[in-house]
Amino acid sequence: MTLNRRAFLGTAAAAAGTLAAPAVLANGQKKGRVVVIGGGAGGATAARYLAKDSKGALDVTLVEPSRDYYTCFFSNLVIGGVKELASIRHSYGTLAAAYGVNVIHDWAIEVDRANKTVSLAGGSKLAYDKLVIAPGIDFVDGAVEGWSVAAQNKMPHAYKAGSQTELLRAQILAMPEGGTFAMVAPPNPYRCPPGPYERISMVAHLLKQVNPTAKILVADPKPKFSKMALFQEGWNTHYEGMVDWVGPDFGGDKVSVNPDSMTLTIDGEENKVDVCNVIPAMKAGRIAEIAGVTEGNWAPVNAKDMSSKIDGDVHILGDAAAQGDMPKSGFAANSQAKVAAMAIRGALTGSKVFPAKFSNTCWSLIDTDDGVKVGATYKATDEKIAKVDGFISKTGESSAVRAQNFKESEGWYAGITKDMFG
Numbered sequence: 001m002t003l004n005r006r007a008f009l010g011t012a013a014a015a016a017g018t019l020a021a022p023a024v025l026a027n028g029q030k031k032g033r034v035v036v037i038g039g040g041a042g043g044a045t046a047a048r049y050l051a052k053d054s055k056g057a058l059d060v061t062l063v064e065p066s067r068d069y070y071t072c073f074f075s076n077l078v079i080g081g082v083k084e085l086a087s088i089r090h091s092y093g094t095l096a097a098a099y100g101v102n103v104i105h106d107w108a109i110e111v112d113r114a115n116k117t118v119s120l121a122g123g124s125k126l127a128y129d130k131l132v133i134a135p136g137i138d139f140v141d142g143a144v145e146g147w148s149v150a151a152q153n154k155m156p157h158a159y160k161a162g163s164q165t166e167l168l169r170a171q172i173l174a175m176p177e178g179g180t181f182a183m184v185a186p187p188n189p190y191r192c193p194p195g196p197y198e199r200i201s202m203v204a205h206l207l208k209q210v211n212p213t214a215k216i217l218v219a220d221p222k223p224k225f226s227k228m229a230l231f232q233e234g235w236n237t238h239y240e241g242m243v244d245w246v247g248p249d250f251g252g253d254k255v256s257v258n259p260d261s262m263t264l265t266i267d268g269e270e271n272k273v274d275v276c277n278v279i280p281a282m283k284a285g286r287i288a289e290i291a292g293v294t295e296g297n298w299a300p301v302n303a304k305d306m307s308s309k310i311d312g313d314v315h316i317l318g319d320a321a322a323q324g325d326m327p328k329s330g331f332a333a334n335s336q337a338k339v340a341a342m343a344i345r346g347a348l349t350g351s352k353v354f355p356a357k358f359s360n361t362c363w364s365l366i367d368t369d370d371g372v373k374v375g376a377t378y379k380a381t382d383e384k385i386a387k388v389d390g391f392i393s394k395t396g397e398s399s400a401v402r403a404q405n406f407k408e409s410e411g412w413y414a415g416i417t418k419d420m421f422g
Helices: 005-017 041-054 075-079 093-099 163-173 195-210 228-238 286-290 330-349 399-421
Strands: 032-037 058-063 068-070 089-091 102-104 108-112 117-120 125-127 130-133 137-139 180-184 215-219 243-246 255-258 263-266 269-272 275-278 282-284 299-302 314-316 357-367 370-380 385-392
Touching: 032 041, 032 330, 041 058, 041 093, 041 130, 041 330, 041 399, 058 330, 075 163, 075 195, 089 399, 093 102, 108 286, 130 330, 163 195, 163 275, 180 195, 180 269, 195 215, 195 228, 195 357, 215 263, 228 357, 228 370, 282 286, 299 314, 314 330, 330 357, 330 399, 357 399, 370 399
Parallel strands: 032 058, 032 130, 058 102, 130 314, 180 215, 180 275, 215 243
Antiparallel strands: 068 089, 108 117, 117 125, 137 282, 255 263, 263 269, 357 370, 370 385
């Protein structure tokens, strides 16, 4: 499958083209009100499509605390020095100026589902007819013994891009010659399944240039991971002897850390490290739990329209959703947002709603111009978003194919960020 910026935008335009024109409201009839919490791949896309396709028939408000959004996708490339941090920073200005989205930079702190209101930290209260919750992830307290969010500056997670991305890169660059970079990988499910392993690749890429005798130690609770054969082949090819991956068979699921002594203990064996990248177990962003739409760590949804199985007037997108076979990725959240936006617009304006279809592709960079990918298409069933078919890069591919994969991922990045922010 080949996908570049033009093709991605063409897909988006085709999806939008299936939407019937919105119903014209009678004079004096109240506009439908949609509040979107969270301005990432799910929330920003939903806000843009709701505003764009309703052509003024809906009041769309986006609540996002940050004025600048840094994409998690491509943030590993910033750590590796392949991209600059500024290249993954985006603003919400075009959503407001070109599409009429009411963008509020504040924290949503309460959802009153009975009265359909969202309270903000600044004291405002927003009324809604439909609510979209797309808050991304939070971390499970106590998931890694010895680590808490309070320790994130000593042992950064860098799984919410921005300052944590800069911090982790700075720590790597400051490592002593021949030092040790450690990662505690997360258990399933979590945001971007290949993400930790692309990060290992980018850390190795950076160390190979500035500190070639350094080592990388990975403690992983999972016996296998996304694109495992591809990553391990790449590590052997580009970074031979640098990466030591420890799975559960050798205690990778029995770890603790001490941020004060900078130690990582694996199955009772203490390791002194210079940088420790702790990526804890994850759960839906806190506001989903506050809204009362979670069961366990995630928020269950109906696949046909991404509505909550607990409240049909609440739609949950992206990482926070328990939706079935789709991975938690930016591409997936963007795909889900278009389905939800079409369903919401149909419910509030009477426009036609077509059956839901979803897709996802995830690219990972192993070394300069050595990109691999995995992807699938999905359909909505009564139980879940179900995988229809898929593909994955093969080991032993030519350098030309791998270079094309990376070029393709850059086209996709330009396309999806345009689709999110306009």
